[in-house]
Amino acid sequence: MFTAGIPTAPARAPGRAALGVGLLIAVVLLALGWLTRPAAPPAPDAQAAPRLAPMLRHMALLGAAPRPIATAANAAARAYIVGQLRGIGLAPQVQTATVQKSSIRKWGGTHVTLGVVHNIVVHLPGSAPDRLRRPALLIAAHYDSGTLTPGAALGNRGVAPVAALIETARALHTGQAHLNDIVLLFADGEDVGALGASGFVQQHPLARRIGLVLKFDGTGGAGPLVLADASGAGSQVLRGWAAATPGMPGSALTARLYRLLPDMPRTGPLADIDAPALLFANTGRRAAAERPDPVLLAQLGDSMLRLAQQFGNVPLARGARQPHAWFTLPVLGQVRHPAILSWGLAALAALLLVRGYHTTLARSAAGAVPLLRGFFGVAVLLLATRMLLWERRHELAALTRDQDGGAALVFALAGACLFIGALYLLRRLAGAASVFLGTMAWLAVALLGVLALAPDAAYLLAWPLVAALAAFTALQTPRDTNSRFLILALGLVPALLLFVPALRTSWSALAPHGIYLPALVLTVMLLCFASLLLLLPLGRVVGAALLLATALAPGLATPGQPARTQAMQATLAEHPARAPEGLVYFKDMNSWRAYWLLRDERQGRPLDRWTRELFPNLTKPEVQVDVFGWNSPRQWLAIAPREDAIAYPEAFMLKNPRLARPGQRPALRQVEFTLRSKNRAPHIEMWAAGTKPQRSTLNGRQLTARESAWSLSLYGMQDRLLRFTLDAPADDILAVVVEERMPGLPVHLLPPGGPHRLAGTGMTVSSDVLRFY
Structure with a gap:
């Protein structure tokens, strides 16, 4: 018998069995050979080389410093992009919008984010006679960055797509005409919750004309460009992607896997447009001091232009399609079918x-x-x-x-x-x-x-x-x-x-x-x-x-x-710690002191000699109960000189009733206070302690409408006068913590001999607490 439970033909000669085993091994090895061969990225187009030099120049200028929302570096980056687009002959518009979004914290409570964003929008009209009735193509990138991004890392997240998008705009403007309208979006506020994309989707009139979204992002300055997500994309869109960028990796499964990464880009609010959305990202890991990868940049610029030309000349249709399975097989290429087939x-x-x-x-x-x-x-x-x-x-x-x-x-x-x-x-x-x-x-x-x-x-x-x-x-x-x-x-x-x-x-x-x-x-x-x-x-x-x-x-x-282990240990011994990009200068009004803070993000690794000078009295990070309470994380802390040029938050209590309104159930009191940042801080973080407010407003705008743990992030308020009201239980003590967060450090207070990369990194925080008894 051949094996238990399986009928078999009469026994054959041993040579026939050996031939069968050889045939099985050959088929399996052939399949494994296809699968284990090194994946080569698609070769860039011959026209990509002339665009590489200007893209590298854009990256060098834009990535020289962090560009957080509402900062001077952010405004300088915006001015540079607008100047480059106008130099091409385009007419970019800056969309200024106030965006509010709410999210539920993992540990409970409502967090409200409110920010003023400045998006750069370019409209490239198509040549089709019926272009106004045809859905438009949207190509999006973001030009902001995180607060603590190393200033010398030219591979900052967002820099390469912005550089490629500028040169794609040049190629589309000077090249062959395209049938569909094409909209280019340089979004702001991506790193703080995709506020710029939300502002475009909710408030810009062109958002209602979009038939396909192409978003480009990345996690570093290296790694292959992949199709990381295809939200609402059907067979026509996936077929167009495969035709424009043959060989680019991506599948429905990898899109699901990439969502597990904490720092992987997301389609975000652009998926709320009633149209398919493709997200392209490189998957290289972030590094402290990256150099721009010409291979990635050439691939990015070439892929972006090919996709723009492909979808700029085919009919687009609004509306998301049913979920599709899409993957690539050897010889057959891309395979796609409706998910219902599964x-x-x-x-x-x-x-x-x-x-x-x-x-x-x-x-x-x-x-x-x-x-x-x-x-x-x-x-x-x-x-x-x-x-x-x-x-x-x-x-x-x-x-x-x-x-x-x-x-x-x-x-x-x-x-x-x-x-x-x-x-x-x-x-x-x-x-x-x-x-x-x-x-x-x-x-x-x-x-x-x-x-x-x-x-x-x-x-x-x-x-x-x-x-x-x-x-x-x-x-x-x-x-x-x-x-x-x-x-x-x-x-x-x-x-x-x-x-x-x-x-x-x-x-x-x-x-x-x-x-x-x-x-x-x-x-x-x-x-x-x-x-x-x-x-x-x-x-x-x-x-x-x-x-x-x-x-x-x-x-x-x-x-x-x-x-390898000894080499890694030797490397750690030679460089026991990176430059303290997470260093914080914390000025606290409650204690009337200033502190140097550094989170324990090195998992017990020792400090280097220069950082040790900031924390001479600590041997390990500790929970600072007297300053931040029992629930604060372990961190390095030391007393710092107080810099009077950094102002405390200007907060005034306007109303603090001791009793609730007669007959009100539940018994609530409405407290009112104002806040102004003399530091013109780009980021203000606030949260309530002691109780859970049931309702809150800012300058008449409703923030929350039900009982919940309350926290708030404000961006781009500068020195505006902010008037808050909070409805809280009458018998509870309410404390509102205010932190004005500004990128950079008072460098003149630091000990000499610091890392060169420290300029432009770190954070300065000015804090105060309002207590309503």
């Missing part, structure tokens, strides 16, 4: 699974016992795998910090050998068909969960599951040996084609951030498809190979690893 594949897999159980049960002399053993045996194996991985979580966390990934690969190979070996042991107890069907049953359950949570990514499991069950069904009739090997190879190839690239992407994108769970889940699912190997008469060969691989795996991880 439900059909799930139904087909269920029918094949039921048929497989029915056929196996009819041929089994022991009844349903082997099938139950296979089903629950696989469940025990999966549970044991989960427990083993949990016990090894510290080793897995260490593997995420490995730079070359060699140790992680060895760990995966050793685990795969153990898993497949356990499947073969389970086969001796329940039979090959029972173990295979039990494994496929649990994968079918997982498929239903994926369909419910992420239908666009369910293709990853749906196609391989149908292929594996179809191969099992085809083997229910007698066939010659070579045909059986070919059928099993074809049943295994879809899993390899889809899971191996997904596994590689999930590990390379998420592991550097310490997120390894998706890669583990994908690995276990891929190993479940290895149950197809149980249907082969190769138990002894596979067993010997597994034992050999398990024995050699620890040795493969040994060479070079101690050297």
Whole structure:
């Protein structure tokens, strides 16, 4: 017999079996060869080289200093962009808008963000006679940056897309005419909650004409450009993307995975436009002092122009489309289909699974016992795998910090050998068909969960599951040996084609951030498809190979690893700490003192010699209870000279009634106060302590309308007079904390010999507390 539970043809000569094994190995190796080859980025267009020099110049000028919203550096960047666009011959408009958004904190409470943004909008009219009736194309980037971004890092997030967008505007203006109107958006306030994009979507009249959004962003100055999200995109848009930028990575699954990254760009409010939205981003990690990567910049500029030309000349349609699955296969290129097709594949897999159980049960002399053993045996194996991985979580966390990934690969190979070996042991107890069907049953359950949570990514499991069950069904009739090997190879190839690239992407994108769970889940699912190997008469060969691989795996991880560890330790000893870009000068009105603060973001790493001069009396970061309370984070703190040129927040109580209004239920009192920033602080942070306000307003604008923990972020208020009202319980004490946050430090108060990169970084905070008794 061929294997337990599978009918077979009469025995053939050994040469025929060897030929079948060779055919199976050739097919699998061919698939793995396609999947493990290095991914080469698409070659830039020949016209991209002349645009590279001006893009590098834009990056050098815009990325010379941080550009937080409402700061002088932000205004200088805006003036530079407007000047460049006017020099091209365009007529950019600056949209000034006040934007308010509310969000719910993870620990509860409502946080309100209110800011004044300055978007740069350029309208490029199309040449089509009916262009006013045709939806327009929107290409968006943002020109602001974070507060603590290193000033010398030319690869700041947002700089490269802005540089590319300026040169794309030049190419579109001087090149061939495009049929559709094209709108270019240089958004402000992206780093504080996408306020600029919200202002454009909610208040700009051109937002109602957009038929497709192309947003460009990034996490650093290197790494390949990928399609990171495709919100509401249908087959036509995805087909246009593939035609304009052949070879660019991206899939529905990777889009889901990228959403797990804390610093990965999001489509944000631009997804609220009633139109498809494509998000393009590079996935390189941020560095402290990056240099611009010409390869990335050339690819970015070339891709942006190609996409603009592609979608600027095809009819666009407003309205989001149903979710689509989209991925890339070798030779075939991009594959896309409606996500609802995965439900059909799930139904087909269920029918094949039921048929497989029915056929196996009819041929089994022991009844349903082997099938139950296979089903629950696989469940025990999966549970044991989960427990083993949990016990090894510290080793897995260490593997995420490995730079070359060699140790992680060895760990995966050793685990795969153990898993497949356990499947073969389970086969001796329940039979090959029972173990295979039990494994496929649990994968079918997982498929239903994926369909419910992420239908666009369910293709990853749906196609391989149908292929594996179809191969099992085809083997229910007698066939010659070579045909059986070919059928099993074809049943295994879809899993390899889809899971191996997904596994590689999930590990390379998420592991550097310490997120390894998706890669583990994908690995276990891929190993479940290895149950197809149980249907082969190769138990002894596979067993010997597994034992050999398990024995050699620890040795493969040994060479070079101690050297890498010693090199890393030597590097840390030479440079024990980075320059303190998170240094804060904190001026507190309550204690009438000033402090140097530094958060413990180095996880116990020692300070360098210069930073040690700021904190001479501390050996480790501590919770500063007397200054910030018990719930404050661990941080370095030292008394600093008080700089009188930095003013305290100018706050005045206007109304503080002791009693509630007669007959009011619940009993509330309305307190009122004003606030003005003499420092013209670009960012003011406020929060309430002691009670939960039920309603609040700012200059007559309603901020909150229900009881909740209250916090507020203000941007771009400068020295405006701000009038607040808060309705709070009459019997509670209310304290309102005010912090004026300004980028930069009083450098003249710092000890000499500081890092050159310190200029323009750090933060100055002026604080006060209003108490209403």
